[in-house]
Structures are given as structure tokens and as C-alpha cells.
Amino acid sequence: MTPKAKTVLSYLFLLVLLPAIAVGGYFLFRERGYVWISVVIAAVACIPFFIRFEKSTSDVRKTVMLALLIALSVLGRLAFSYVPHFKPVTAIIILAGIYLGAEAGFLCGSLSVLCSNFIFGQGPWTPFQMVAWGLIGFIAGVLSDPFKKHVILLMIYGVISGVFYSLFMDVLTVLWLDGGFTTKKYLAAIVTSFPITLTYAISNVIFLFVLVKPLGKKIDRIKEKYGI
Amino acid sequence: MKSKDKFAYSGMHPVTVAFHIMAQICLTMFILHPVFVAISLFISLFLCASVVGKKFLKELKFYLPFYLIVAVSNPLFSHNGATPMFFLNGKPITYEALIYGFVSSGMFLSILLWCRVWSAVITDDKLLFLLGKQFPKIGLVLTVTLRMIPRFRMKWEELREVRSTVDDAAKKGFVSKVKGALRLFSALITQAMESSMETGMSMAARGYGVRKRTSVITYKFRTGDAIFLSLNLLLTASIVVFVALGAAKYDFYPYISPVSVGDRSIIVFVLYAVQSAMLLFKEVKEEALWNFCRSKI
Numbered sequence: 001m002t003p004k005a006k007t008v009l010s011y012l013f014l015l016v017l018l019p020a021i022a023v024g025g026y027f028l029f030r031e032r033g034y035v036w037i038s039v040v041i042a043a044v045a046c047i048p049f050f051i052r053f054e055k056s057t058s059d060v061r062k063t064v065m066l067a068l069l070i071a072l073s074v075l076g077r078l079a080f081s082y083v084p085h086f087k088p089v090t091a092i093i094i095l096a097g098i099y100l101g102a103e104a105g106f107l108c109g110s111l112s113v114l115c116s117n118f119i120f121g122q123g124p125w126t127p128f129q130m131v132a133w134g135l136i137g138f139i140a141g142v143l144s145d146p147f148k149k150h151v152i153l154l155m156i157y158g159v160i161s162g163v164f165y166s167l168f169m170d171v172l173t174v175l176w177l178d179g180g181f182t183t184k185k186y187l188a189a190i191v192t193s194f195p196i197t198l199t200y201a202i203s204n205v206i207f208l209f210v211l212v213k214p215l216g217k218k219i220d221r222i223k224e225k226y227g228i
Numbered sequence: 229m230k231s232k233d234k235f236a237y238s239g240m241h242p243v244t245v246a247f248h249i250m251a252q253i254c255l256t257m258f259i260l261h262p263v264f265v266a267i268s269l270f271i272s273l274f275l276c277a278s279v280v281g282k283k284f285l286k287e288l289k290f291y292l293p294f295y296l297i298v299a300v301s302n303p304l305f306s307h308n309g310a311t312p313m314f315f316l317n318g319k320p321i322t323y324e325a326l327i328y329g330f331v332s333s334g335m336f337l338s339i340l341l342w343c344r345v346w347s348a349v350i351t352d353d354k355l356l357f358l359l360g361k362q363f364p365k366i367g368l369v370l371t372v373t374l375r376m377i378p379r380f381r382m383k384w385e386e387l388r389e390v391r392s393t394v395d396d397a398a399k400k401g402f403v404s405k406v407k408g409a410l411r412l413f414s415a416l417i418t419q420a421m422e423s424s425m426e427t428g429m430s431m432a433a434r435g436y437g438v439r440k441r442t443s444v445i446t447y448k449f450r451t452g453d454a455i456f457l458s459l460n461l462l463l464t465a466s467i468v469v470f471v472a473l474g475a476a477k478y479d480f481y482p483y484i485s486p487v488s489v490g491d492r493s494i495i496v497f498v499l500y501a502v503q504s505a506m507l508l509f510k511e512v513k514e515e516a517l518w519n520f521c522r523s524k525i
Contacts, residue, residue, distance in 0.1 A: 060432045068376060071376035075377060111369060118352055123339070
């Protein structure tokens, strides 16, 4: 089989797999089904990105650079572990997306979660965090040109991604606490977690503001120096 | 204190252990039935105590209040159920919601404990082994990352010490401290980036990516693993079939349904208990064997 056919096949497999999980999970486990389905779907949703990364023949140096940014965000989460919810992780992931591309942004987000949860504890929240942070990095990569030009857009994106992360994780909170999902409970969860959402947004803006110049400049310099 | 490689699981293939814990987490996650939850909770408690050791006693201080808070908070928010015990601010606090709180919180806790077992048993090198075949590049990224974290910390200390000889040591105050930290951070990043480029080039020069990668650590899939894994698959599949047929059907609202101990239920309870305790059995067996052999020497 050619590599291309293999890739097509793996995407088809996913296209079948996701609905199969949703439908099968619903019919087998009606009561607790929703949590299970959503956690598994979150985990499976990461796979296409990983497959793409595996198939790409990028430079080893770029791979190592990606590892470096992941290590930085894990260390950032560690260094600020005493200040609840005030972390530089999202900012570093956004910068990874902007300067290394959308794909690298997703990987940086999802693998940072995987690595740092070795320290902070793996759990059913791991796949959810992987998707949330991965998407934040991915979108930053897609919109990298306007973000590089206008710092103000970047700051707005920092706020949006903080809010998005919080809203996304609230879905899991609601599902966990009471099986089913209702808009009323979701709104209650959003209101309860409002201070956390605010902290996320503020910390993202602060860290983006502090990091964008030094980190961005350094990545650009290395890219130029070594011709990646 | 026994050393890490004397545990039963360390002799087993990572795939076997990972499948067992994953299956157990999934089963626990979606069967909300008091008996199932109790079985899963007790076995995960014992397994945690055995695998994590004395440290687990300290961790329990976090887990137990967590369990109680989640359990008690349910009747405060959920007013379903037909048997009010008393009224709080005009809202009924029902018996059913309280029981639901205790059972669902038990499920939550046992999932946390199974995850704890996972992180104690599937160490990062085993995870890399598991990822290595399907996702070699991601495995590489994770390996490099996990190596970089301690190295960065060491480098940070080194830079800080050097810097402290140059900087005016008398300078205190928040702003100058933050400025100093940022300068250190900047130096650390530059240094790390240059060295990561060197790592990359050196890897390319040594032929990384030319052929398929092999792993330093190899795990053999032995007969014991085959038996364990197939037994595990069989048990999981039969439990899923029983559950799909309605053996674990249980209603909390409006009335708590009685725990039936019919033929079908008792079979699935036993199956579930065996499935949950497989790793614990293995652990106890190895422990007994070890003590027995040692007493002869």
C-alpha cells in the first residue's frame, strides 16, 4: 500500500470510528454514556493531528525545537504551580503556533498537557485539556500573520483563548457532576467558574505581553541562523 | 520498602498492564451501580496502597475530604427524588439525591484512584514504549521533552549562580528581582535553543530518520501476559454484554431501586470483582512467592 493510500485509509477509519463510538456508547451505556463518549471522542480527535505529524518529513531540528517549547510550557506550569490558574502555558502554546506553524501549535498544546500531567496527575480531564490547548495552538498558527503584525490582535486572542479554555472545561465539569448535560447546569458552571475564567484571560494577556518579543525574536533568529 | 522492579507488574508487558487499567477505568466510568462502584473503589484502594506504598496514606488526606464534599454537594443542587428528608431554604433535600451523591462520588474517587495506579505503574518510559511503535516521532518529542525539563532546571541554577556574582547583590525589591529573573529566563532560552539545534544536527548526522527507530528497552510478551490479556479481554467483553442486556440497570430517581441479587446479577458482580482484582491477585501472588522463596534461603 502506498503511504498516501494509508493516510486516506486512516482518515476514513476515524470518520467511521467517531460516529461508531458515539452511537455505540449511547446504546450500551445510556446513563453514564455522555461522559464516556465525550472523553473518548476528545482522545480520538487528537489522533489525526498526530498521524499528520508522523507522516510529515520535517527537519529533526524543528522537532527538537518543538520539544523545547513543550518543555518550557511544562516548566512554566511547574514554576507557577503556587498561583492557582495563573500560568504561562497558554501564552507559550500560542507563540509556538504562531512561530512554528499550526500543526506544531496543536502538538505543543496537546503534548504539554500529556507531559505536565505526569506531574499534576493524569485523569479523564487529560484528553479534554489536550484538545482545548491543542486547538488554541492550532488556531494561533492559522492566524499567525495578523498576530505577528498587530500585537493588539494577539492580546485579544489571549483573552478569547482563556475564555474558550474555561468554557470547554466546564462542559466536562457538568458532565461529571450529574451525568446529563443541560443548558441550565452549564450556565451555572460558567457563573461559578467566572473568577477562574477571568484569571486565565488576564494571565494569558500578561504572559503574552511579556513573552512575545523575547521568545518570538529568539525563535525567528534561530530559524534564520540555521535555515529551518 | 521494596524496590520498584519487584512489583508483579514490572515483569509484565506494558500493553497487558495498560489494557487492564484502561478497561477498568472505562468500566468504572460508565457503570453507575452501587455494587459495581463499591467493588471498584475497594480494589483500587488496596491496589493504590500496595503500588504507591506509604505515600498513599498522605494522599488519602486529600482524597477523603474530596469524596465527602462531592457526595454531600449533590443533594444541595439536585432536588430530584421522592423522599424529602428535610427542607433547606424551601428546597427539599432528598434521600435519593444523597445516595446518588455518595455513589457517584465513589465512582469519581475510584476513577481518580485507578488513574493514580496508572501513573504509578505505567512509568513514562513504558508510555514511550507503548507510543513508540505507532507514533515514533511523538515518542521522540516526549523523550526529548522529559529529558529537557531536569536539564533546564540545572541550567537555571547554574546561570543564577553566575549571575549572582555579577549583579549587585545588595539590589533588592520586587521590580529588580523580576527584572533579574527575566534576564535569566532570556539567557536560559537562548542557551537552550542553541543547544537544541546542536542536538538536532547531531541526531541528523547520526542517521536519525533514515530507518525505523528501535527501542533500547524491550519487553517480552510472555505466556503469562497472553493468559492475563486474554482473560482480561474475555471478562471485559462478557461484562459489557451483561451490562448491555441490562444487568447493571439501576435507578436512583424517583425511588432508589433495590439491589437485586438474582442469578444474572450475581454472575456479573463476580465477573466484575475478578476483572478489577486481576492486578491485585498477581501482586499478592508474587509477594507471597517472594516471601516464600526468601524464607528458604
